[in-house]
Structures are given as structure tokens and as C-alpha cells.
Amino acid sequence: MPPANLNEASLEELIVDQMVENDGSSGWIEGDPKSFNAAYCLDLPTFREFVRETQPALIDTLDLDGDSPTTHKFLARLQGEITKHGIIACVRDGITHGQHHIDLYYPTPVAQNAKAAEQFATNRLTITRQVHYSTSDTGKSLDLVAFVNGLPIATFELKNQITTQTVEDAVKQYKTDRDPREPIFAFGRCMVHFAVDDHHVRFCTQLAGTSSWFLPFDQGNNGGAGNPVNPHGVMTDYLWQQVLEPRSLANIIENYASIVRTKDSKTGKKTASMIFPRYHQLDVVRKLLADVSERGSGTRYLIQHSAGSGKSNSIAWLAHQLTGAEHSGARAFDSVIVVTDRVILDSQIRDTIKGFTQVGSTVQHANTSKDLREAIEAGKKIIITTVQKFPYIVQDLGGAQRYKNFAIIIDEAHSSQGGKISAALAQALSKDGLDEGVEDTEDALNRLMESKKMLPNASYFAFTATPKNKTLETFGQAYTADGVVKHRPFHSYTMKQAIEEKFILDVLANYIPIDTYYKLIKTIEDDPEFDAKRASKKLRAYVEGQKFAIRQKAEIMVDHFQAQVYQPRKIGGQARAMVVTSSIQRAIDYFEAISSYLTETKRPYKAIVAFSDFTNSSGNKVTEAQYNGFPSASIPAKIQEEPYRILICADKFQTGYDEPLLHTMYVDKTLSSVKAVQTLSRLNRAHPKKNDCAVLDFANDVDTIQLSFQDYYQTTVLSGETDPNKLNDLAAEIMKAGLFSQEHVDTFVERYLADAPINVLHPLLDAPVAEYTEGMDEDEQVSFKGSAKAFVRTYGFLSAILPYSSVWWEKLSIYLGFLVPKLPSPQGEDLSAGILESIDLDSFRVEKRTAMKIALADGEAEIDPIPDAGAGGHTDPGMEKLSEIVASFNALFGNVPWEDEERIRRRVTEEVPAKVAEDPIYKTAIANNDQANAKVAMVDALGKVMLDLVKDETQLFKEYSDNVDFKKWFEDAVFRATYKKSA
Secondary structure, three states: OHHHOOOHHHHHHHHHHHHHHOOOOEEEEOOOOHEEOOOOEEEEEHHHHHHHHHHOHHHHHHHOOOOOHHHHHHHHHHHHHHHOOHHHHHHHOOOOEEEOOOOOOOOOOOOOHHHHHHHOOOOOEEEEEOOOOOOOOOOOEEEEEEEEEOEEEEEEEEOOOHHHHHHHHHHHHHHHOOOOOOOOOOOOOOEEEEEEEEEEEEEEOOOEOOOOOEEEEOOEEOOOOOOOOOOOOOOOHHHHHHHHHHHHHHHHHHOOOOOEEEEEOOOEEEEEEOOOHHHHHHHHHHHHHHHHHHOOOOEEEEEEEEEOOOOOHHHHHHHHHHHOOOOOEEEEEEEEEEEEEEHHHHHHHHHHHHOOOHHHHEEEEEOOHHHHHHHHHOOOOOOEEEEOOHHHHHHOOOOOHHOOOOOEEEOOOHHHOOOHHHHHHHHHHOOOOOOOOOOOOOHHHHHHHHHHHOOOOEEEEEEEEOOOHHHHHHHOEEEEEEEEEEEEEEEEEHHHHHHOOOOOOOOOOOOOEEEHHHHHEEEEOOEEEEHHHHHHHHHHHHOOOOHHHHHHHHHHHHHHOOOOOOHOOHHOOOOEEEEEEOHHHHHHHHHHHHHHHHOOOOOOOOOEEEEEOOOOOOOOOOOOHHHHOHHHHHHHHHHHOOEEEEEEEEEOOOOOHHHHOEEEEEEEEEOOOOHHHOOOOHEEEOOOOOOEEEEEEEEOOHHHHHHHHHHHOOOOEEOOOOOOHHHHHHHHHHHHHOOOHHHHHHHHHHHOOOOOOHHHHHHHHHHHHHHHHOOOOOHHHHHHHHHHHHHHHHHHHHHHHHHOHHHHHHHHHHHHHHHHHEEEEEEEOOOOHHEEEEEEEEEEEEEEEOOOOOOOOOOEEEEEOOOOOOOOOOOOOOOEEHHHHHHHHHHHHHHOOOOOHHHHHHHHHHHHHHEEEEOOHEEEEHHOOOOHHHHHHHHHHHHHHHHHHHOHHHHHHHHHOOOHHHHHHHHHHHHHHHHHHOO
């Protein structure tokens, strides 16, 4: 038994002592457990004294000093209002009783408001030990309860690792020994319930027995889970010394904690959930607000928070509080604009902010330029728009808003901040935007260049889990290391930490590669030559597109889902799966194959296919609804309902789709880098009943997936900056080609800015196009077009962040922006044409490999800036004979083309091991229990057996003799089978 100063009670005593230190001047006082009224869930004496000091007339009116029917009627009303609306809403808004309004709390004072400061100081914060909370079992008590003016807002169960009990034991105690029907544990009655030990903190907002969901509330340590060693005390003292410090607690009550109520638009069902910030969410919003208070508008921030980390709530909390942020005594921003490609974020922000203020006067969604203009002019504080619409809704805005300051929150910054969007945004909102009736070309060019730059009257808050190099350079914080300017995020919540905290699942923990084996044969007598690289791509596409190949893989997917996901009742029997395909046609093929197999095998569930509408070769529009039988907009809701279990996708839903019920992903699409991380991360969303997830990958190798995730496992850093001289080098290459002159560019830009008609502009583009087509060979065309595209792309990026402008770069960018789309792609001869008519598929099979965990290394990852080389090269085709291409293809993408696969399998797994096991020398070695000598004897015995088979199994013997890898595998397999059996 540990000493008394190290047991659980000692932690309880430490917390209380530190919270009420300095004779209560800290803002907390220790409460009396005898004051708690379990029936009304209230510290009545403390509540009474708060009312006596702040609203003395109500003491007699409500008979709070007595024990009369009047007293109990009010207390019942108080209890009922808290049950109905939740403790946070009642604390913030007070309650009404008859003709009386009763304030339950006074909020944080605004600057220089003496009366508000006096009222805030009247709040009574008490922390009480061993609170006997139960109305039925009076012996049960909570270690700690925190009260605001007598109203409980947080409970605590404490453990001490020295007593061999941890935070997990505290969680278990809440789940199994704390009846959620008790008043103090009822939904919304307390703001939060904390499980705490000396190393970790976890919390829950709604106790529900064993289904209670506790989330981590740790600070993080070295990019992972946990908390850093605290040289001055307990590792978790940040909870009571910082988070629950009176001003901090008030901030949480007023701006974070809330009950969010939603209504299903289809069923009408209403749901409510209590939200409370995790540590990283609280930390990032507070640090951003502090920086805004110091710097004002005009700063860029990059927030790298892991997928599934709660970015939607972080964005909502940030947007709400930015509306009131101040700098130098004045409001920092007139409006907050949220740019997102997730329509669902609109409703999430609305639902979250609804707990803080009247949404109608605060939030507006802008679908048109009129919406945006009206919202800004009407003083709407938060304006939400989608990234797709933004470039179009800013075109005809008036000039008044250019004299206001804006906070621009970009959701998933890597996809939202393209050059055109940046330019449109800047042009619409900048103080120096384009005016009508410009005087001359020079004025127009200068203003156009300025409009492309990041706005001095706006701050950018860019959220992403997977920052690309451009995103890091545009929004990251610059710093110098070893003489090199690098960029890093302002704030990080890493994938590693999220996984270790079990807030998201590790999608690489159960990764199953699927090997696909083919055998192609030549069907013509001749042996012509083809471009080997192009031919191999065509051959693979040919094989993968065969209906029977898709059907075979579809059966593997469905059988796996049935046996490993559906039948074990993953996620409490609610698990769903996603099939990721390489094209719309492949998605449709899979939908048909899976649907057919589900019907044949009488499975009780169905598939849904998701793709963007398209027009087929017959000119007919093809939509998802034609296959699914319901509108496209219903897909997210339908996949949550029975009988739908499998979602088949072509790009759609591969990013930005949050569905915790997704358990398994079947990947038949080549993925790498950011796309791989985003796609597989659809599985990582946590759910109270979700313990694992799985990936079956038919298309990618393990190394590629590992490298893709490694860059984003911990904080991502940009290793350097893009050299602006790259634009000079590209411009020199472009002009050296001689397709047009600088005067040619000047003339075009002058006429373009003067709104010249198209019949005046096109000739200035058509002449260079003709020279490109007729006067350049294929290599020159590839080089020129690559350089031109690189210039437009790089200038679009650099023009936003460089502190200076170049008229020549701007002119060349305008000209090339119109010229490049008119340049035809180089039409080199397809030296692989005809190969598909010269081969046939002889055999095809798919084989699952053993499930594995793909491990990632610790440490920050550095990615390079945009590459210096702009032009694409043109390589000479590698010509090979058809027979060589087929053999090479089979070697790369197929296994040994056995003449009789069943017979060979029987020889290898049964007959050969049986004969080897009978070898007398080998048997003696086994009997001597000498494994090393036994292995030598087994290899000799195997050699003899294989010699005896040379006449009957020439192909097997040749593979054994010539293929080193096969021989090693065969020897190991026979030894495992025979040594284990005989020993």
C-alpha cells in the first residue's frame, strides 16, 4: 500500500489546494459537501448567497431562506429548465419563473465596462470533495464536483498510477458505477465529466452506461499522445491550473460548450448532443485569437489538424469568436467568410453557433454575388460559401466592402486556394480592387497585379490535414534554419497523436494487399515490335477491365464483407464499406457485378454507386439516380440506412466525406501522396462501437502507401521557398522558342484590357498556334507547352505572396493563359497501337495476402517546394517484340504460368513434402533434435525428390532449378511442413 501522500485522496487534496490557493484569491473556494442537495442537484447555500448578493429582492420573493412550497416550486422550476435546455443555456441566459427573471451567472466583461466587471466578480466558483450525489444510494460520492453559483458544471473521478489505477479505471467507474439516471448525470445537467490521473485526462459529455464515449483531453507529447513531463508538478495540472482557471472556464462556458440540436430533414427526428472542446481545439482557437489581438488583420495562418480531428467544430468556434476579436481597441474584422467545399459544414456551423447567439442575424450562406454583397452590407458576421461558387459570386461586387476588414477561413486549404480563387477573392474584397473605367493599360495592370496578392485587409485561416508545398509556402509561418527559409504550420494536431489517443483509427493497422495474377498469350504468328511502356499500360487496363476480372474481385469484396464485417457485427452491426474505383465506367461495372452477386447469394443488403453525371457516347445523360433509384443528394443519408451497406465511388466521396460507419475500404485505383492519405482516411472516423477498420488494396504496393502517409504522420514542414527566378528562367525559355515577340504580348494585353472584341484578340493567338503546330517537332512542342503551363501555374502562386510585382510577368501570364488552351497536345505516333488485337487473356486469378500493419516513422517530415523544372520531357519509345512484352508483363503482373495449376499445387503442398519426410537421413536429424542439421538434410532430400520428378514435372523442376526466389520459398515451406509434423 502506498504512503498516504501518494494515494488517490492525495491527488484530490492537491487539486483542491492548488485551485483555491492564495486564500481564495485564485477565484475558487472549497465547497462543503454537506451543502449539496441531491434531489435538486444544487449546492443550495452557495446558490442562495449568489442570489442574495446580486438579486436581493428575489430572496424573499422566492423564499430562498425558507423551506416552503414557494421555495420548492422555484427549485423544481430551476431543475426543469436545466433538464429542458441544459445547464450551459440556463447559465448563459438565466431562467424565468412567473414574472421574474433570475440571472444564474454573469459573463466575462467587455473592455472598460466597470459594472460588468463588478458583476463578473460576484460569480461563486466552488470545488467540492466527496459529493454524495445519489438520491437512492446515499453512500456513493464523486471525488470532485465543480460548481458555478451552486450549479454543478463538471464532475471528476480521480486515480493515481502509483496505486496501479489509471485513467482507464476512472472511465470504467463512470461507465459501470455511475447511473446515468441520477440527476447530476442526466444529459445536459453538467457541462462535462472528467476522468483524471497523474498522466492523462479524458472527458465525456453524456454518460450512457457502458456506451459512454470518453475522449482524450491531453496536450500531446513530442507529436504523439500523452502529456510532457512537468518539472513543477503533476503532468495533468494544466487541467485545473489553466483550463479551469476562472477566466478560462468562463470563456469555455460562453463560447465553446453547447447543446447542438439537429433535425433530420427527411424523418423529422430531432437529436441533441453536448459538445465540449478537446484540448487541441481549445488551444488552436485561443492561440489564433491571441495572435489576432496582437497583430490585427493581414496575417496568414496554417492549421494542420488530422483528418477526423473535429475541424468543423474548430472552424465554427473560431468563426464565432473572430466576429468579436479586437485589435488596438477596435474590432479586428467586419465579417468572417468561410470558404469550404463541404456543403455540410454550413449546417454544422449554424448548429454550433446556435447555442451562442441568434443565427438569423449572424450567419448567412452566399450562393450568388447578390447574396454576398447583401450579407456584407447588412453586417452579417459570418458568411459561408463554397469554393466552387466563390470565383463567380465576387465578379460584380460594389466597392464599399473594400474598406472593411475580413477574416477568411479556408476549409481544406490544399484544394480551396487555387490561383484563380485567390485572385477573385482578393479582387472582390481588397481596398484597392479594380474600378470601372480605368484610365489606361498601366493603371489596369498595376491594379490587377495588386488584386492577386494576399489581402492586407484580410487574415487567412487555412485548415488542412495534408498541406501541399504551395499551401505551406502560402499560409505557413516562415522561419530560418541552417540559413534556409522554411515554412511550418501555426498549429498542429498530428495524425500520430490522433491515432495514439484513439480519436481516429489507424487505417494502416489492418492493411491487406491483394495480388492479381494474369497470364497473357500471343495470338498471332508474327512477332511485331511495340512501345513497351505504353503497351504495358494498355495491357493492364485491358485485363483489369474484363467483366470476369471485375466479377472475381467483386466476389472477393462481398465475401470478405459478409464474413469479416457483416457477420461479426462490426460497429454494433452497423458497419459499411466503400469500393474505390479508377473511373466512372469501372464504378458502374463494379456496381453491376456486386449487385448481381448480392442477389445470387441472397445477401440482405445492397450497394450504392456514386459518380458525377456524364453524357455517354450516344449523347444521353447518365446519372446515379438511374442506377440507385433515388436522387444523388440522398446518398449520404441512404448509406446510413438499411439495406444499403456498400458505397461504390469514382472520385466522389473520396475526400471530405465523414462517415463513422465506414469500416472497410476495397481499393481498385492507383493512389499516392495526398490522394492516398485523403482516400484511406475516410475510414478513420471514430464511433463508440468502432474498434478497428480494414483496407483491401487491389491496386497499390505497400511501399507507396507507406511513403504517402509518412509526410503527414506528424507536422509537415516546407524545406525551402520557391525561387522567383524560376519565372525569369521559364520566361526566357518561352521567348527563345520564337513563337511570338514581347511587342506581340504587349499588343494583346493592351487590347484585352480595353475589352477588345474576340475577332481582334484571336488573330494574336492563332498565328503562334500555327507556328507551334507546323514549325515545331514533337519534342519542341512538349518543351514549350510544359514551360508555358509551368509559368502560368507558378506565377499564379507566387503573385499572391511576393512583396513586389513585375509588369512583364503579369502580361506574359495573361497572354499564356489564353494561348495554352489553344495549343494542341503533341500528336506523336502511338507505337503501341494494335497490341490488344494481338494478345488474349489466358488466365486470371486474385489472391489475398496476409493482413499487415504498415508502420510509420516518428519525426517531422519535410517536403520540397514546387520543382524548378517546368518543361515536360519527351522520351524515345522503348521498342520490344510482342513476345518479350507479353513475357515481361506476365513476370511483372502475373505468377508462374503453370500448365496445370491444380496438379502443381497438389505436388507442392502434399506429395513432395510427404516424400521428403520419409528420407532416412532427414528423419535421423529430426530425431536428434538438431534443427540446423535437419534443415541441411531436408534440402538434400528435397533435391532428390525433385530429380525424380524431372520427367513428369519439367516445368516445376525448371522453376525450382532456375528461380532462386521460388527455390528458397519452396525449401522453407517444405521444411516448415515436415519438421513441425515429425518433431
